Amino acid sequence: MTNEITEKLKQASDGLLMISESEYPFEAFLWSNQAQEPMTAQKLLQLTGHPQETSVEEIELDYFFRNCTQEKEWHDEIQKQNVPKFKSLVKMLQDTFTDINIYRIGTINIDVYIVGKTPSGDLAGISTKVVET
Template sequence: MSNAEVAAKLQRAADGLLMPSESEFPFESVQWQISQQEPITSKKILEFTEHPLDVPVEVVDLDYFFRNVAVEKEWHDEQQKEDVKKYQKLVETIKSNLSDVQVYRVGRINIDVYIVGKTQSGNLAGLSTKLVET
C-alpha cells in the first residue's frame, strides 16, 4: 500500500472526529518521504513540519494520547459512546497501517500534534491535529 493510500485510509477513519482540548480541531493526514534507515526523531518532525528546532517536543504513546476519548466511561451518554467507538476504530486503523507509531506534541499552550509511523514502504504517514492547553 502506498503512502498516499495509507494517508487516505487514516483520513477516512478520522473524518468527523475532533480532538477535544480547550478548543476542538479536526485531524488531517500527513505523509513524508524518508530514507529507509533514517530513524524518526523529534528533530526530524520539527524539520518536516517547518517548526524552529528549539521548539519543545514531547513524545507520547498512541494509547496514552487517546486515553480520554477512546475508552468508554460509565457516565457517557449514547453519543459519547458512539464517539468512543469511532476513536477506537481510528486507533485500530493507525496501528494496523503503521509501525513504530509515536505521538509528537510540538510546542506549548497551542500544541501541534503529529501521530506518525512508518508505512510498509518505509516512509512516514499519519495524522496531525492541534491542542490548546493553558
C-alpha cells in the same frame, strides 16, 4: 500504496475532533522516503516547519487517546458516539504502521503528530492540535 494510506487515514479520522480545551479535526500527512533514519525531535521540527528550539514531547498512543476511546461521564452525546470511531482509528493506526510515535510540539497551542512507518519506507500519520492552558 501511499495515497491509499492517506485515504485510509482520512476516512478513519473523518468527522472526529480531538478533545481538549478547544476541538480540532485531524489531518492526514505523508512524508515520502523519510523512514530510513530514525525519527528525532530535530527531524520532526524540520519536517513540520517549526523552529528548532520548539519543545517536543513524546507520548504513548493509548495515553494520547485515553479520553476518546472510553466513555467518560463528562462526554456529551457526540463524544459518546465517537468512542467506537476513535477505537477503530487507533486500531487502524496500529494495523497500518510500525514504530508509531506521538509528538506534541510547543506549549498551550500544541501541534500533535501521530507518526508511523509504512511498509514502503515512508512516514505517515495524522496531525491535530490541542489547547492546554
